[in-house]
Amino acid sequence: MFAIAVKKQQYKTYILTDQAAESRLEVVPERGGIITGWRVKGQDILYLDTARFANPDLSVRGGIPILFPICGNLPDNTYTHNDQPYTLKQHGFARDLPWEVREQITEERAAMTLVLTSNDQTRAVYPFDFELAFTYQIKGNALEIFQRYTNRSAEPMPFSTGLHPYFLALDKTQLRFNIPAVQYQDQRAQTKHPFTGTFDFEQDEIDVAFNQLTGLATSVTDASRQMRITLSYNSTYSTVVFWTVKGKDFYCVEPWSAPRNALNVGKPLIRLQPGASCETLVRMTVSFLEK
Template sequence: MTNVFAIALEQKQYKTYTLSDKAANSSLDVVPERGGIATRWQVQGEEILYLDKERFANPELTVRGGIPILFPICGNLPDNTYTYNGVERKLKQHGFARDLPWEVAEQVTVDRAAITLVLNSNDLTRAVYPFDFQLAFTYQIKGNALEIFQRYTNLSSEPMPFSSGFHPYFFAPDKNKLRFEIPGMQYRDQKTQEMDYFTGIFDPTLDEIDVVFEQLTGLAATATDKSRGMRLILSYNSSYGSLVFWTLKGKDFYCLEPWTAPRNALNTGAHLIKLKPGASCEMLVRMTASFF
């Protein structure tokens, strides 16, 4: 019997690894050298993710689309600045993991299609974030599910403070037909800092929506897209304490982002993970897409 799981490598602008589950007609494209990003995910042949291909092709720009990786911060810092041990340092929005090349460490095609990517600290990272670390992320697809297993290891001699997250862009050609179940009654507008109650609907006529759910009561959120007959479930382990919803008017995407800590946590300490020297911690984000 032929294996239904496969990984193919194609040299495009960047080396692109395509994981596939032939039985489910699902696939995932991963581009290690462009920030370890997953750029395309298909289930039953349908596109789940959005990708701005022009921005992706320009290495000077951050990627708008796919599933960018956020580390060692989520969101931005005031003036891109944080203070650690009395020293001011600069760190740009969402950190550096999404901009650096990752290495392929392992590929698996038995019982699933999975690829593990690794990012090690280097002179570039130490200049803005004075810690030695290793990140190992495994993307796995099977059936209609995508799982991202993460291991964060502190190779420094002192505790390593960080937050991490993902910034998935979900394809939504008609945002009028979206309904959400998010495990939080209230959200905070990240621009005005005002709180509001959540009704399950976001107003697609607004120029921009950028809100954060900080008091999560569960480990999964559901988006139903009636225009596509699709239900998407985003689940995550308890390390993730915030969910950010972001979208722009006139763009065919919405973002539902699991973050371990809110903006500016490196300065405020709010929900910051402080990993002991030599220690590792593991996290999991899972997405499933089904059609009705």
């Protein structure tokens, strides 16, 4: 049985459930359209810093923030379009703005569609008219995020997009990664390193990008929780970013359509023609390992 309920806390929260699978998804449209929680078989899959989430002046650390129209940051938070400079902060504005609930479905799955459209606030930093439609769907042990991007402008619209899931990890030394790449770039040192399937978690921060992917799925096995999380995505996504901070119970595996600063460099951006749309999909699946 599938259901969608609404509870009013600090923000109106939509709760999607698949009772047979003991799966539950929490979505907060007005706080950036964010997924704040996902449980499967009674296990929390995502991390959420509730104190930061409660403060609307802070960006959320946790759940699954939406990245648009850029992933990562720009030098001095600045880019130029038609010889005019614009200021756009890290990861763009979609994760900070309220989204509109457009549709809810409880037949054969639990799903809801959220929409974000351009307005005066977005046009001040990104001079394009657009509509984004995200559909969150749970069924069984899987979460699917269908995305549709539409250019309502009279000129081509360049952008990149991504997701920033925070996965819960109580012992990061027990994590093993299967990422379809042989090397990564350290974002802070700007150095390249071979990838061996794990990281040195004694570092204060790890921020690396896999920019030369050879496949369309990434998995993380958590031996301490006897759990494997698999992210699969379509070919729109050219980059996977891994990020974590020492002493915090999370790690992030982020599918991006382009690396940081692509809006200045000019590639590999998505460029939508006037009136055109494109669609992307990210699927996350939880598997429980035999003990």
